Amino acid sequence: MLRSQTKLMDLGRRLCRSIGNNNGSNLTMVEVDDKTGIATLTLNKPPVNSCNLELLLDLNESIKQIERNGSRGLILTSSNDKVFSSGLDLNELHQPNQDRLIAFWRALQDMWLSLFLSRVPTAAAINGHAIAVGCVLATACEYRVMLPGFSIGIHATKFGYVVPPFILISYLSVLPRYIAERALLQGKLFSIDEALHVNLIDEVADGKSDAIIKCAKFIGSFAKTQPDARALTKRQTRAQDVQLLIKDPEGQLRESLEYINTPFFQQGLEVYLAKLKSKSKE
């Protein structure tokens, strides 16, 4: 092999370094680009990145790991080329074991706070459908780039769910109130053109690598800012949005559990899950 070829291969190997998140699971993967210092955090729970307890814990650990290791930014994406995330794993909510449900909802609240308040610049490369909490993951980031042909939004009301306040807030932090309200009440899933029109997403990409490049460019726009000043300013800007969850996480947890355990919610969920399963068998 030519020396120049070996050099190129070494360079390729050096460009991205995988870092673990200490728990040895592959539900999320973190790779840091050695040149830019930007970490790509990939959701990797087949088939559709539905967020169960383990994925939420893993995701939270990876977000924290990225902050600890001094990465310059975080790009959230998916290893599935059709689905960014299908939202909460509905099996966690259906006839739940109460201890697991408590751990699950705590992990959801904690993960959302970690991502929403992350010290580093965050961007989502949305390379597939981003449904319900899948959309919440994207809106918790500071910037969104999406590929055509997919849907994004929170369609809870169509299936009889009321969403908890932090999910409302994550929509309201990106969309003007009247658009957020209308979309939530309609249970609307946005096409890419619609999402771009209301600024639910910032840019369209023509492939995953293009989306990652665009996200990296956004993160690069903070190169001349002082990281601590940037992080504190972001925290202050978002302080009101997180007030409820930070001041009373257990109260928020209690309210959600009460709602999830109602026969009304459980019956609706049962019908929805059956529909989802029969659709996937068609």
Ligand SMILES: CC/C=C\C/C=C\C/C=C\C=C\CC(=O)SCCNC(=O)CCNC(=O)[C@H](O)C(C)(C)COP(=O)(O)OP(=O)(O)OC[C@H]1O[C@@H](n2cnc3c(N)ncnc32)[C@H](O)[C@@H]1OP(=O)(O)O
């Ligand atoms: C006062 C109020 C206070 C508090 C309120 C408290 C609680 C609020 C309650 C709920 C809040 C919910 C937020 C959520 O995020 S709920 C999740 C909503 N997500 C969905 O509805 C997505 C449904 N899925 C889809 O639309 C599609 O799967 C798709 C478009 C994402 C992908 O389509 P594909 O054709 O590629 O894949 P499928 O064949 O449909 O699916 C493959 C496989 O995966 C299963 N599955 C899909 N999504 C979920 C999910 N979210 N949870 C669990 N399982 C899911 C699907 O059934 C298939 O399984 P099988 O192969 O049949 O086993």
